[in-house]
Amino acid sequence: MRLKTRYPLIVGLVLVFAYFYAQNGIVATSVSFSAIQLALPLALAAMVGVMCERTGIVNIGIEGTMLISAFTAFFLGAIFKDTVLGVLVGIFTGSMMGLLLALMAISWKMDQIIAGVILNILAAGLTSFLYRQNYSIAGTLSPIEIPILSDIPIAGAILSFHGPITYFGIFIVVALWFALYKTSWGLRSRAVGEYPSSADTAGVSVIKLRYINVTIAGGIGGLAGAYLSLEAVGIFERGFTAGKGFTALAIMIFGRWNPLGAFAAALFFGLAQAVTSQLMIDEVVEIPQQFINILPYVLTIVILAISAGKVRPPAAEGIPYEKEKA
Amino acid sequence: MTNLLEIEKVSKSFGQVKANDEISLEVAPGEIVALLGENGAGKSTLVKSVFGLVKPDSGVIRINGKVIEPGDTASAIANGIGMVHQHFQLVPVMSVTENLILGDEPRKLGVIQMKEARNAAKAISERYGLDVDPDAIIEDLPVGMAQRVEILKALRRDVKLLILDEPTAVLTPQETDELLDVLRNLAKRGVGILFITHKLREVMAVADRVVVLRNGKLVGTTSPKQSGEAQLAQMMVGREVVLRVEKSQAKPAAPALKVTDLQVLDDRKLEAVRGLSLEVRSGEILGVAGVEGNGQRELVEAICGMRNRVGGTVFIEGVELPNLSPRAAHDAGISHIPEDREKHGLVSSYSIADNLILNTFDKAPFAKGWIRNHDAIAKNGITLVASYDIRTPSPNLPASSLSGGNKQKTVVARELSQNKKVVVAAQPTRGVDVGSIEFIHNQLIAARDKGSAILLVSAELDEVLSLSDRIAVIYGGKIVATFDSKSADRAEIGRLMAGSNA
Numbered sequence: 001m002r003l004k005t006r007y008p009l010i011v012g013l014v015l016v017f018a019y020f021y022a023q024n025g026i027v028a029t030s031v032s033f034s035a036i037q038l039a040l041p042l043a044l045a046a047m048v049g050v051m052c053e054r055t056g057i058v059n060i061g062i063e064g065t066m067l068i069s070a071f072t073a074f075f076l077g078a079i080f081k082d083t084v085l086g087v088l089v090g091i092f093t094g095s096m097m098g099l100l101l102a103l104m105a106i107s108w109k110m111d112q113i114i115a116g117v118i119l120n121i122l123a124a125g126l127t128s129f130l131y132r133q134n135y136s137i138a139g140t141l142s143p144i145e146i147p148i149l150s151d152i153p154i155a156g157a158i159l160s161f162h163g164p165i166t167y168f169g170i171f172i173v174v175a176l177w178f179a180l181y182k183t184s185w186g187l188r189s190r191a192v193g194e195y196p197s198s199a200d201t202a203g204v205s206v207i208k209l210r211y212i213n214v215t216i217a218g219g220i221g222g223l224a225g226a227y228l229s230l231e232a233v234g235i236f237e238r239g240f241t242a243g244k245g246f247t248a249l250a251i252m253i254f255g256r257w258n259p260l261g262a263f264a265a266a267l268f269f270g271l272a273q274a275v276t277s278q279l280m281i282d283e284v285v286e287i288p289q290q291f292i293n294i295l296p297y298v299l300t301i302v303i304l305a306i307s308a309g310k311v312r313p314p315a316a317e318g319i320p321y322e323k324e325k326a
Numbered sequence: 327m328t329n330l331l332e333i334e335k336v337s338k339s340f341g342q343v344k345a346n347d348e349i350s351l352e353v354a355p356g357e358i359v360a361l362l363g364e365n366g367a368g369k370s371t372l373v374k375s376v377f378g379l380v381k382p383d384s385g386v387i388r389i390n391g392k393v394i395e396p397g398d399t400a401s402a403i404a405n406g407i408g409m410v411h412q413h414f415q416l417v418p419v420m421s422v423t424e425n426l427i428l429g430d431e432p433r434k435l436g437v438i439q440m441k442e443a444r445n446a447a448k449a450i451s452e453r454y455g456l457d458v459d460p461d462a463i464i465e466d467l468p469v470g471m472a473q474r475v476e477i478l479k480a481l482r483r484d485v486k487l488l489i490l491d492e493p494t495a496v497l498t499p500q501e502t503d504e505l506l507d508v509l510r511n512l513a514k515r516g517v518g519i520l521f522i523t524h525k526l527r528e529v530m531a532v533a534d535r536v537v538v539l540r541n542g543k544l545v546g547t548t549s550p551k552q553s554g555e556a557q558l559a560q561m562m563v564g565r566e567v568v569l570r571v572e573k574s575q576a577k578p579a580a581p582a583l584k585v586t587d588l589q590v591l592d593d594r595k596l597e598a599v600r601g602l603s604l605e606v607r608s609g610e611i612l613g614v615a616g617v618e619g620n621g622q623r624e625l626v627e628a629i630c631g632m633r634n635r636v637g638g639t640v641f642i643e644g645v646e647l648p649n650l651s652p653r654a655a656h657d658a659g660i661s662h663i664p665e666d667r668e669k670h671g672l673v674s675s676y677s678i679a680d681n682l683i684l685n686t687f688d689k690a691p692f693a694k695g696w697i698r699n700h701d702a703i704a705k706n707g708i709t710l711v712a713s714y715d716i717r718t719p720s721p722n723l724p725a726s727s728l729s730g731g732n733k734q735k736t737v738v739a740r741e742l743s744q745n746k747k748v749v750v751a752a753q754p755t756r757g758v759d760v761g762s763i764e765f766i767h768n769q770l771i772a773a774r775d776k777g778s779a780i781l782l783v784s785a786e787l788d789e790v791l792s793l794s795d796r797i798a799v800i801y802g803g804k805i806v807a808t809f810d811s812k813s814a815d816r817a818e819i820g821r822l823m824a825g826s827n828a
Contacts, residue, residue: 202429
């Protein structure tokens with residue numbers, strides 16, 4: 001079924017793009033360009049969800065992970081005047097948040113929703129409390145020109161000149177897809193998320209694998225945070241992530257817990273936002289800015305309503321693993 | 327001959343309970359050893375210790391003279407131990423091949439060599455004559471097939487000792503016979519086999535040696551040649567057990583429960599009961615035989631008001647029963663011994679006395695208007711605990727303090743003491759020890775003789791055969807044949823259960 005719907009969808013999108021391009025070439029390419037930029041943090045955040053839930057851990061703390069990582073990435077990057085260092089700090093912070101979630105959810109067997117809420121509250125509290133004004137970074141990560149690609153007419157304008165995290169993020173999406181479905185790590189991770197005792201009885205350590213995956217996923221969340229503060233805009237504000245970590249969960253579900261699916265869903269979100277902004281700028285539609293801002297949330301609700309009951313989450317998610325008692 | 331497996335004085339306690347108390351036993355290569363015992367005798371704990379799923383408190387386990395690391399599954403696997411679990415350890419959404427290779431994947435730089443894995447899966451299924459499609463998804467397979475995968479999974483790693491935990495609990499008689507053949511073949515190849523069961527028939531058929539456990543202790547080692555079924559049962563329970571249910575000739579009267587053209591959907595909204603009709607007369611037991619998942623659960627729930635009927639009718643003594651109300655079903659005269667006593671039979675945090683009035687709590691003498699009558703409830707509790715042999719220090723203890731058999735006796739006591747017109751008993755002895763099984767069977771016969779119409783649904787063919795006056799075989803949501811129990815042929819019923827319309 002998925003194969004049957006995938007290709008007409010792509011063809012349809014290309015046709016729609018061709019139509020708009022014929023209307024106004026510059027606008028069509030710039031909207032597409034910004035769609036990718038808007039989609040990237042969502043896609044990376046959704047990868048955190050995919051990786052955690054595939055191994056059976058629900059992570060609703062992605063929002064907090066991104067927020068606190070964006071914070072540490074920005075301020076340490078600013079203090080040391082080193083943006084690349086900032087990115088690494090962001091990744092490290094994220095993986096520590098992942099480790100904390102792993103500790104609460106796996107070792108302490110806490111309710112995973114509550115553990116995720118703790119991450120979010122922790123991040124919101126710390127970043128507000130420690131926030132200082134008058135810091136700035138040396139500069140955002142500079143865009144990269146992809147040699148041959150940038151010479152291709154339309155595609156070059158859309159796909160080239162993105163920042164390094166964007167390209168690395170796309171690489172992560174593809175790599176995660178490959179790893180999940182083609183490697184023994186992926187097979188074991190999926191088995192742990194579906195039916196952990198089957199992995200345990202086959203000699204795979206459920207606890208260890210969950211720890212590793214949740215921690216690495218946290219690092220990806222950290223990268224998403226660093227993208228927001230160091231590549232997309234170059235500032236940090238309180239409540240800066242604006243619900244992207246929650247939207248990512250909807251994207252993950254819409255993408256059926258598949259990295260490529262989630263990436264496509266994230267592009268759809270990004271495109272919807274980019275198009276609406278453009279319509280406003282062109283004054284085609286006169287909607288107050290506030291309504292534009294709620295668009296991601298409305299889309300989230302609509303998508304969850306459509307996909308509810310049609311998709312099947314990993315069977316063991318949210319359940320702490322305990323060896324069977326005799 | 328050197329021993330393949332040596333268990334030496336293994337002990338394991340869970341809290342106050344000694345699950346294994348200094349148990350020692352050996353298995354030689356090519357030998358089939360049956361581990362026999364009631365529920366809670368410590369069989370599962372023992373084999374889990376061998377496989378490293380449970381860490382024993384003391385004692386040594388050796389394979390070919392080599393001590394294996396306690397509580398470490400990976401070490402057990404590395405030493406050639408394979409285990410077929412009671413609950414299949416298979417990922418339902420994955421393919422046969424994926425399940426077979428899990429934990430030991432053929433790979434290059436971490437990338438799974440799927441083609442190689444598939445060929446290996448094919449090769450091993452051919453080598454042992456266990457035919458399965460390597461690309462089939464587990465959840466689409468019938469239970470017997472899934473079990474083959476489970477066995478293959480164990481065999482794949484060059485197994486020297488194969489442990490099977492109640493492997494036949496979910497199989498049809500035919501599938502069981504096939505499995506026993508597989509076990510014999512494996513033994514011929516020199517694999518040592520240790521299998522747990524509480525079905526004496528299988529022990530007699532296949533075991534070279536029988537080890538009997540009771541209350542965590544090893545009570546004896548014997549062989550089917552030395553001891554008959556009755557003797558084995560006595561060793562298990564610790565007293566003489568009547569294996570055949572003693573019952574007088576039924577005296578059936580008018581039909582009490584009549585089901586016509588019943589249609590019921592299962593949880594996935596698929597039709598599970600498809601135009602089923604049956605009739606049970608007062609004073610008889612109608613046993614429904616069938617492999618689980620052929621609509622038995624839905625049939626029982628539809629009769630007892632727990633599940634919506636989409637078509638057909640249920641009559642109690644000629645009066646039509648309304649849809650979807652357990653309360654109405656109860657008031658119309660149906661007693662229900664549910665399949666899942668923990669979920670539908672008891673409130674485990676309530677006292678035993680309260681559980682005994684769970685569906686009569688608002689009726690006299692247990693209530694006066696809005697007020698509960700504690701004296702009557704306590705008195706009822708004491709009476710039923712005594713007359714139904716519920717082993718507890720006090721009826722005021724929570725139901726969760728009881729063992730499985732005593733929990734079931736509590737449910738049986740509540741339902742049968744009300745002398746209803748119809749009794750629907752679903753898997754009434756599942757997970758219950760032999761002593762309690764005997765008791766519950768006698769209570770069902772007694773209820774029959776008092777004039778109740780009893781619909782017995784059980785996955786245990788032996789239970790259906792020994793208790794019923796008439797036997798109906800259910801397959802694919804329909805009754806495919808009905809027999810008088812005297813003329814019933816075990817093999818034929820088995821064939822009908824498997825769906826052949828011979």
